[in-house]
Amino acid sequence: MSAKGAQAGSIGVIGAGAWGTALAQALANAARERGDEGAQVLLWAREPGLAARINETRRNDIYLPQAELSPRVRATSEMADMAGLEVLLAVVPAQFLGNVLADLPAGQRDIVLCAKGIEAGSGRLMAEVAAAAAPGARLAVLSGPTFAHEVAGGLPTAVTLACSGGQEQWDRLAPMIASHAFRPYYSDDVIGAEIGGAVKNVLAIACGVVEGLGLGQNARAALIARGYAEMLRFGLARGARAETLSGLCGLGDLVLTCSSTSSRNFSLGLALGQGRSATEALSGKATVAEGAATAPVLAEIAARDGVDMPIVAAVTRVLAGELPAAAAVETILSRPLRAEQEYAP
Numbered sequence: 382m383s384a385k386g387a388q389a390g391s392i393g394v395i396g397a398g399a400w401g402t403a404l405a406q407a408l409a410n411a412a413r414e415r416g417d418e419g420a421q422v423l424l425w426a427r428e429p430g431l432a433a434r435i436n437e438t439r440r441n442d443i444y445l446p447q448a449e450l451s452p453r454v455r456a457t458s459e460m461a462d463m464a465g466l467e468v469l470l471a472v473v474p475a476q477f478l479g480n481v482l483a484d485l486p487a488g489q490r491d492i493v494l495c496a497k498g499i500e501a502g503s504g505r506l507m508a509e510v511a512a513a514a515a516p517g518a519r520l521a522v523l524s525g526p527t528f529a530h531e532v533a534g535g536l537p538t539a540v541t542l543a544c545s546g547g548q549e550q551w552d553r554l555a556p557m558i559a560s561h562a563f564r565p566y567y568s569d570d571v572i573g574a575e576i577g578g579a580v581k582n583v584l585a586i587a588c589g590v591v592e593g594l595g596l597g598q599n600a601r602a603a604l605i606a607r608g609y610a611e612m613l614r615f616g617l618a619r620g621a622r623a624e625t626l627s628g629l630c631g632l633g634d635l636v637l638t639c640s641s642t643s644s645r646n647f648s649l650g651l652a653l654g655q656g657r658s659a660t661e662a663l664s665g666k667a668t669v670a671e672g673a674a675t676a677p678v679l680a681e682i683a684a685r686d687g688v689d690m691p692i693v694a695a696v697t698r699v700l701a702g703e704l705p706a707a708a709a710v711e712t713i714l715s716r717p718l719r720a721e722q723e724y725a726p
């Protein structure tokens with residue numbers, strides 16, 4: 382069954398957090414640049430009243446208040462409205478993706494996964510979650526260095542668009558997503574794109590901890606490089622390709638997120654390094670720091686599969702309150718000396 386009454390080139394975004402809203406704006410910019418006069422972007426918001434306020438004020442007053450949205454962006458609170466669209470970007474946080482997609486009426490469509498995380502409990506990556514919740518969908522993953530406020534403001538960046546349907550799917554999706562300032566690069570390594578985004582969030586927490594403890598910029602750079610080694614080790618063990626992880630969705634995003642208090646994950650780590658608990662640092666926040674939910678499940682999978690991820694393990698213990706931040710750093714610094722490159726065959 383194809384998406385009922387689907388209009389050619391119709392596109393929507395599920396999830397009106399900061400990133401969903403910024404992506405809706407980027408898609409509207411792409412439509413304007415290609416001269417597609419009538420094109421609209423439908424944005425689904427779950428919060429009561431938010432869709433109506435976006436339509437009235439052109440602003441998402443909860444998650445991205447600084448951006449004025451294009452008139453091409455139209456918001457809805459009805460999931461049924463998304464059913465007839467050909468392409469959907471799924472931008473709800475990793476832990477909620479399965480439940481939200483299960484509410485989507487069945488249909489054959491492209492779903493572009495934009496959350497960066499691993500599902501707690503099941504350990505599933507986003508494409509596995511989506512394949513179960515929305516059977517028949519053609520899946521792709523969009524991931525890279527993309528602070529929402531910068532993308533919404535039209536500043537340039539580039540992302541990996543990993544297409545499970547290969548070149549044919551890319552040919553369909555890229556023209557709808559690409560604009561002068563928002564450049565997708567083709568990949569068919571879906572697992573690599575998912576792992577890059579999920580793991581970098583945990584490593585950004587670690588970099589925040591280093592900053593919070595005042596350990597200096599050398600330590601942060603060393604942590605990024607050793608964290609990247611963990612990402613690579615985990616990715617290779619799960620079938621990702623090394624070149625994907627060295628690209629935009631891996632190293633590119635890792636460098637961004639590990640270097641800025643604009644990152645919610647880095648900021649969470651900063652608070653932990655300054656001696657606050659994860660509960661304190663996260664309480665009362667409407668916004669998500671995906672690494673907090675991903676760290677424990679990632680550490681568990683890595684331990685189960687014999688993939689050495691000491692930084693991820695240390696972050697997990699600090700988040701759980703099992704270890705003060707400074708003691709966690711000690712566990713890393715006191716590890717036996719070893720060869721720099723050690724990956725699974």
Ligand SMILES: NC(=O)c1ccc[n+]([C@@H]2O[C@H](COP(=O)([O-])OP(=O)(O)OC[C@H]3O[C@@H](n4cnc5c(N)ncnc54)[C@H](O)[C@@H]3O)[C@@H](O)[C@H]2O)c1
Nearest residue numbers: 397398399400401444474477496497527528529668669671
């Ligand atoms: N913000 C960014 O700059 C950015 C950039 C790239 C990727 N991402 C990723 O995009 C995803 C969404 O993040 P965001 O920044 O848009 O979110 P956000 O922090 O701005 O907002 C939280 C989102 O969670 C949703 N939510 C809360 N409880 C929910 C529930 N029970 N069921 C369903 N949805 C619920 C809210 O509706 C809202 O959309 C995350 O995986 C994040 O890692 C974010």
Ligand SMILES: O=P(O)(O)OC[C@H](O)CO
Nearest residue numbers: 525526527528644645646
């Ligand atoms: O604010 P963060 O830490 O969720 O990072 C946002 C994006 O993932 C950066 O690419």
